[in-house]
Amino acid sequence: MVPKLPDRIYGCIYKKERLATVEENILPDTFVLKIWKPFPGLGNDIVIKNIPEFYFLVMQEDYPLGSIEKISEKINNKYDKGFHAVVGEISVSGATYPVIRIKNFEKKNIIQELQCYYLNEGFHFSKERKLIKAKGMIKLKKHFSLKEVKEGIFFDLEVEELGYIRIPCKLDWDKFERITQRIKIDVALGAFDAATGVFYIGKNAVDVIRVFNPKRSLENLQLIKKQYLREIGNPELIKVN
Structure with a gap:
């Protein structure tokens, strides 16, 4: 839970x-x-x-x-x-x-x-x-109203199209854009718009990816999270400055 x-x-x-x-x-x-x-x-x-x-x-x-x-x-x-x-x-x-x-x-x-x-x-x-x-x-810079529907996956409670997935590290924009272009090849993920972000929860800074999808669902966010985590773990991408 x-x-x-x-x-x-x-x-x-x-x-x-x-x-x-x-x-x-x-x-x-x-x-x-x-x-x-x-x-x-x-x-x-x-x-x-x-x-x-x-x-x-x-x-x-x-x-x-x-x-x-x-x-x-x-x-x-x-x-x-x-x-x-x-x-x-x-x-x-x-x-x-x-x-x-x-x-x-x-x-x-x-x-x-x-x-x-x-x-x-x-x-x-x-x-x-x-x-x-x-x-x-x-x-x-803003305040969010969130529900963590599964560990590391958040629903925005004010905008029904928005979800957030936790990632293990901060990505600069160029790396993030390259990774996003790679995973969008997978048509099973559907169409979505993405941005990077950070939440300050208690004493912790939580790095996230913001996902805008008119058909937001837990299943879709789980698929997207899996692909991002796979690509973030790719040393060929991480070492590029």
Whole structure:
């Protein structure tokens, strides 16, 4: 029997995505990025219902996660905007920016409104705006609500498509990407999008792979975990720098 986890677990997710500068429906002299196509690992044949949009408000400084969570909850409760916010940073085109990541469920033009709300609460946006259309590395810092359904396999309790598998070591992005490309050859795994991450559970840092699958199941995550563990144990991959 796996132990019960705390209600909220702090952790980070790392993902490389195609990013583009948002040029309309934002406050003047601010810098906002958007993911071109979320969850690219699913390919073009998988249709996801109600997929949210992901925006990144570039800030003047790195604000604490707790402050953003508190103010975002206040904004949502007062104005019913249907969004979720976490903090993070983006490294793209040779620079790194502190950001608030906005998950917009309603697909309405709410970003300018949200900027106004955050501004009124004392948060400040970067005025250094750049035109970007490139892949960038995203680090998100957030709290998770999880259930360990089997040792080393977790279900996300807030997003039904998300699962996480524990791995024995941290992988840099290039190694992780090579391993993912190799295991996706196995059609039995189905289509899924993957990212790396870490959970801080008690005094332990738990390295994980985040799996997004519209048909999430324990059986599928077990298959994916088995393949990743096999490839991580391949010395030809591990020794590549």
